[in-house]
Amino acid sequence: MRPPLPYPSTSPSVSAPARTLARDLPSVPPGTAVRLQGWVHRRRELSTVTFLVLRDRTGLAQVVIRTAAGPDGVGHGAPDVPPEETTVEVNGTVTANPQAPGGVEITGPASAGTSDAGSGESGPVITPLTDLAETPPVELWRPTLTAALPTLLDHAAVAWRHPAQKARWEVAAASLRGFRATLDAAGFTEVCTPKLVGTATESGANVFPVDYFGRPAYLAQSPQFYKQQLVGVFERVYEVGPVFRAEPHDTVRHLAEYRSLDVELGFVRDHRDVLAVLRDVLAGMADAVRASGAAERLGVEVPKVPDRFPVLHFADALELVGAPADEPDLAPEHERALGQWALAEHGSDFVAVEGYPMAKRPFYTHPESAHPEPGSGPEASRWSNSFDLLFRGLELVTGGQRLHRYADYVAAIEARGEDPASYASYLEAFRHGMPPHGGFAIGLERWVARLVGATNVREVTPFPRDLHRLVP
Amino acid sequence: MRPPLPYPSTSPSVSAPARTLARDLPSVPPGTAVRLQGWVHRRRELSTVTFLVLRDRTGLAQVVIRTAAGPDGVGHGAPDVPPEETTVEVNGTVTANPQAPGGVEITGPASAGTSDAGSGESGPVITPLTDLAETPPVELWRPTLTAALPTLLDHAAVAWRHPAQKARWEVAAASLRGFRATLDAAGFTEVCTPKLVGTATESGANVFPVDYFGRPAYLAQSPQFYKQQLVGVFERVYEVGPVFRAEPHDTVRHLAEYRSLDVELGFVRDHRDVLAVLRDVLAGMADAVRASGAAERLGVEVPKVPDRFPVLHFADALELVGAPADEPDLAPEHERALGQWALAEHGSDFVAVEGYPMAKRPFYTHPESAHPEPGSGPEASRWSNSFDLLFRGLELVTGGQRLHRYADYVAAIEARGEDPASYASYLEAFRHGMPPHGGFAIGLERWVARLVGATNVREVTPFPRDLHRLVP
Structure with a gap:
């Protein structure tokens, strides 16, 4: 047999120190x-000194290479610093410098004799790990990315290396952590539901057709039907996954593929219990974003999630914004006005609007239990036990209580002129005992965009998909 | 405005105690x-007593309803216990009973006067929360589900309610928690990459075509290209997401959609550094499964993950199993034999096979750095810096080091007769500086199946997708 390789791999030079991360440099004693x-x-060449700013996953570190000065007092021969974006290893010595970021910089080895750069400089040893990088399509070292959005999207793999862009995704990643941590602590089970489905989830519109072994299939528009069925198994479930909408409109808030943070729970009394869980989830997400430090680096304020969201009934919301009482939905300007109202009256970045008209909600929506129309059955109720949560004047979350009785489903599906038989496997769960339940879905990209102050969800999505964009 | 609704919803009866979970009953003082x-x-009616076993998300609780005995000493009138699977609320009193599960059961209220059941029994009050459930398609109260797999899959929403089935998914959910916790602690960033792609990821075969706004698109077979590009941004990334393979074969280990646990990291020396991360990840997953208690309830042993996996070179593995030296891949019986070898020789459920022939690996695979063929360039090397990890004799993980130089990619793609231009956006990352890197992908369903002793991945997947199955 072959001789065993070292495992984990040992450093090429056994005496080389372990890797130090930029973040940890301030706590390393000078001289180390x-x-x-x-x-x-970034590399910046002055007459007798070259600055190299090194970027790793934790931050930036300043490396200083002093060029030996000639008899004329001017440095000769540019030090061998690779061009920007080249990946390198730097071996040097930690030196205190109050002007440097974090108060430290990397200089030449304390003992110059250990340098193997062979260039005669007194600077630290810089070893490229790959070929020298070509000039990037966007200037990553500038404090802000100034390129137009299409350029940033076309060159996403490089543009996302910019520290500010990177921090935007760190807000997203922290949000996912906070979402799961909150729900794990509250007895929820993470589930994975199929994205390939035999029928369109909620309507025949806006679905992507798939050729499934020669048969028609669709990409799931939401995990709605599955998360409800799994309430029958686990009571409380959540899923983070892609959802697909063939949105024919090109807007700043829609994507053809986005991340949906889905929650569903059983044994609720009504949608207000769902709203209480949503509050805890958003508070957990905000806390995790705060703890990540990414928002601070971006200079954006993480919203304070109030103990209870202000709640308005849909009818009251219409009245408040001066809209006609028979409007079936809230227009974007209404949402903005409600956001301003919540901030002014309640000091809240959030406001929940409950009771949306049944006519504008999907068939599984539970009618309003508090204010039914006089003498009407569930399907004839005008209002619903559903809500939208607005975050800074923009819809962020849709949720509510669902129907839980089999007969109500059959009636609701038939009332929409559809055949309950085409929902047979979904409805089976309700024939065999489902608790009163409800849930919600948060759009990750909208949450992040609103939080970091991006006007377009594409600015916070590494590889967005829309009407025009399928690459990169 | 309408009067505000209680928020969170208050109980219909203000004096009702908060909900108690089955798991917590043993620590509730008797008489409460x-x-x-x-x-x-399960409901079981005897002559003077009816047992109701209540199931909630945390376990089972025994409820005892005593029927008032008539003058003949026999109970009269079956108590009003709804049929199995009906969702109910039970109000009763905790009573010690060493024979009951957990040593406690629920009996009638200490003060019979508070009962509002109106049925004259002395049992606890049982209130259905929904319509009475129809008889389930499988008997959920039996210790094991005896129905055939197609029946279980056809009725997934109900069959997964079985405690043993539920515990299988709890193994999966715990594994996801352990996976993320390990990587979060090691400085990895969770990413979300597109599942709709413009070109097939690794080959034109086995992809699902999608009608994308009238243009052709595909479902991603893996996040490979994107996770590599994001190593350029975050150094260390992971993703849990669906991957899609139009597998034309109907086997016990393949699904058309499965969950891939993807990891990729930069600044590695070779694939052995990747293997070290894989070890930590699997150890974290095994720990989380152990902590969940689900494996214990299933009576299965969680594997002990050794500090280091035994590692065999592919050539040595062939020799060990007595296969010809020019075999390009390991057959299932070879994998089984290697699993037995690892257990016998190293007491390990795991064994890594490294150095797989380049010819059987994707174009981005890094050739072997330790044993190159004499006088050959990277693309001519026979062996690779890649590995498979076998778990109990079955391939569970594929991983390795990837190419990191742009020129190597161009050569590798051209060597396969393809045009590098069709990989332009992927290759851009490599033109602008990428570190030596590698990664791996774990199939969640295979991991869980192997861990719980299921022979077919469909047994551990709530809604599997395959050649024949798109519903439920």
């Missing part, structure tokens, strides 16, 4: 030899 | 009035 790895974020 | 909610798991 360190090994850094990362990208050349 | 409790309110339980859940499903009628």
